[in-house]
Amino acid sequence: MIRIAVDAMGGDVGPSVTVAASIAFLRSHPDASLVLTGQGALLATQPGYAELRGNARYQLVEASEVITMEDSIEIALRRKKNSSMRVAINQVKDGTAQAAVSAGNTGALMAIARYVLKTMDGIDRPAIATQLPNATGGATTVLDLGANVDCTAEHLLQFAVMGSALVSAITANASPSVGLLNIGEEAIKGSETIKKAGDLLRAAAESGDLNFFGNVEGNDIFKGTTDIVVCDGFVGNVVLKASEGLAAMIGGFIKAEFSRNAFTKMAAVLAYPVLAAFKKRVDHRRYNGAALLGLQGLVFKSHGSADAFAFERAINRAYDAVNHQLLDRVKERIAHAAPLLAAQQQTCTSEVATSATARPTQAVATTATLPASTH
């Protein structure tokens, strides 16, 4: 039986969302069980909790503390050792659960997951991967989305290998195509890091580690030119948020135009089924649930503002990942790419060693620059 740990306290809303989503998830997944971590007394006051408590596939693990969106990484990691988030991840570490899901503070989630679970061999930095809908009717997997703001070419290669493992695990596509996000299709464009990353990705394609398409541009994410788009966390985060902002603006304009007067309101009634179908098509809640990749355990991040429907989607995603042995797939892919990654890591390490400006240790560099929320 697949067992998933849910941080019941995380997110902008908290228990009312996580409890409702958990009930719905257990109903639709008879072969799964859930461990909710958090304050039992608070959970008990949520609507429908009696059903959850009465379900043999449900278990509560008490966690007295809650990590807020405002908590620093330091507080989350060092002070709140009995937080619902950490206790959920501990379930994965102990083997009690096969994956953890949280809608809490992204920076804290990444830091705790990294501290508790550790990164996989061959991976310097975990990445956050999510799906964005594209014009083909499918979705483009984009990573990194904010875990790493200063990426080297080697990190981008690691992201590409992990993203390939993710997509090949959860879809029927054994050889998903990878695009390197750039400002022009020609190999000569972009920064030195991007150019070097292009060389590494081409080498990885030659050694059979991934299916490299080449450079892609911003519009290719939504065209669906490639299955995967790789970029540094700064660019990924900005693109994701700009897209959310643009979609919200367009939605607002449509609403405003249909609310303008009696005639347009009548048109809205007549066009309602069409608008509802359109809304469903671009409903970002369906794509909720970003994977934290490169850790020795599965962790999924829900959007902080997720409602019960969206949060259930994030639990579904964790379930699918367990069901398709995502962790083993990532390990296999990394192992296959090990010679290439090792060669690059050596180069990278020696570059750092000889660099005039020494970089801070990896752990500090990463945790200090995490965003407060994904998406």
Add this chain to the structure above:
Amino acid sequence: MIRIAVDAMGGDVGPSVTVAASIAFLRSHPDASLVLTGQGALLATQPGYAELRGNARYQLVEASEVITMEDSIEIALRRKKNSSMRVAINQVKDGTAQAAVSAGNTGALMAIARYVLKTMDGIDRPAIATQLPNATGGATTVLDLGANVDCTAEHLLQFAVMGSALVSAITANASPSVGLLNIGEEAIKGSETIKKAGDLLRAAAESGDLNFFGNVEGNDIFKGTTDIVVCDGFVGNVVLKASEGLAAMIGGFIKAEFSRNAFTKMAAVLAYPVLAAFKKRVDHRRYNGAALLGLQGLVFKSHGSADAFAFERAINRAYDAVNHQLLDRVKERIAHAAPLLAAQQQTCTSEVATSATARPTQAVATTATLPASTH
């Protein structure tokens, strides 16, 4: 009389678009004249050219060569010295025209403009600034959009000063607000470059050089949180193209849903006035015409795929810029910020001098990394 040079051969379409737009522009601007540069024989075959030729406010300057979208910077700059693009910019250099407009290869345009016109004192690198519609019904000015892929904090400060000059010149807003694009609102987030840029922008706000709002995130561009958003050219280009891709995808979905069956097609007819109003509201053609800032002359870049309506908007933008003394405004702003910029440039230069990894010369670094097209 305001006189604008138009590269008649540039863009994906070429003379049919530039001639039609020029005719419309001259009709609506009785106090303006146009100089078209290109192959007269080809222009003469365009519909309506007789009207243009018969207009006393029109002049043709022959230019035998055309820079294609595929031409390298090297070819554009060194080989095609009689290109329509270069001849148009020469008109600005000579003082014959007060601004130049081209829909051609962005990289070539920036390189030629920079070579012919030179940058202003105090500006290391020119930037490309455009407007994106926002939820307030207004527009957000974003720069840089692809001229500079590796920006220092000092460059971001220069962009902020130039962007402030642009917005205060073309709108009634004397003190437009500036946001620094980042992955979190807190000053601690982001890369070292972004953090340092934040410090510089705060210092510039204290010295009265600009109105710094603070960090903004991707969604703030479309929310309209600030009048100006400053970012490096890589991020700006990716965001712009991703936004174009998302808008195209959403437009495609709306069309698909309304074309699904007889009922939805009827709904489309009834909703037509609403959909048309919506389409007009998000019509990116209205925002065509990006400013190349920081040069000793005004140059505007039209989207390569612009139609006559969009290209006319770009000429309008150049006209407005001349009318509002944009060049003087930028110079004044730069002069006011000179002490701060000079202090930063000295720091920057000494950092470069002592850096273990010497940077290539500015000109080469910039021209080698320009994208083939803005937007």
